[in-house]
Amino acid sequence: MSQIISVHSFRGGTGKSNLTANIAVAVASQGKRVAIVDTDIQSPGIHIIFGLDEETFSYSLNDYLWDKCSIEKAAYDVTSELKTGNGSTADLSGTVYLVPSSLKAGEIAKILREGFDVGLLNDGFQELTERLNLDYLFIDTHPGLNEETLLSIAISDAMVIILRPDRQDFLGTAVTLEVAQKLDVPEILLLVNKTPPVFDRNTVMSQVSHRYGVPVGGLFYENEEMLELASSGVFWLHHPDHPFSQEVHAVAKKIIG
């Protein structure tokens, strides 16, 4: 039975797309068939992490929403694009597909100007799951709340909420949780990202968990290696022994259950 997992943060800059890419690829490394859909139509970018650019893909989620192509035409098998730190192709036992959103200014403007049929997104998620025989579909959402984000949350089997240990993130996360609970999301997992190294792991996890009454699935520290990689790849493939990477695998195992 396939699972839809939406990944959300109330505010921007939490490292949502990087964590989504890392966790999805870690799930695929367990022999799973995984797809990521970039529904962050207003500010897309996760395809950069997978080495795709506007020249390498013909169709995007925008084209599907404009009825120019089927959803699987906009899905790219990026498994062979995944590189390790020495530049060799990663040896994954599963498969990773990516449905990118367009990074062309005119196409972003067009979709904001004209709107789109949100119901088509729901159909697209289901069709993609069936036609690609997926085990997991990850939805990289736009920060904050809008229609496509609300839909993604509403149809999810599980939701991952990413926050930084920051007062503004804490308040925003409370809003997201309230919405997720109103939309009957069966399972919610909090991930604390960009934690300053001076913060104690157990104290932060305990505070966050206590504050929201929701389990904290992982805590990630800020690190220089991530800054140096600068979204040019999937971090754990480049730094497999790094504590960040170990935490990514721990979260992936929790998701697989």
Add this chain to the structure above:
Amino acid sequence: MTPNTPQPPTRSIADLLFLPEVERSLLNWLLRQRSATLSELVAYLSQTPEAAELLLEGLMAEGFIKLSEKNGELSYQPRLITRVGRQVPSKIWDALEN
């Protein structure tokens, strides 16, 4: 539908958040199912068919669901379809799209 029949309002998914709990839960469930027959809805709601139909008629009148026919079978589907375009002066859009 005749020209004089009032059209149900167009709903966005955000409207779902303001529904009472029973209706909201039903729509959440229907969104995940994508469509359901009356008997499936009755089973989900654990209500009599008459009570379920009354609830569904209310949601249809309010524009949240629609009734469709496929292969001779009627099914209810969510009707939360609109992401309205943004209101920005057209010269800005034109500059961006060209």
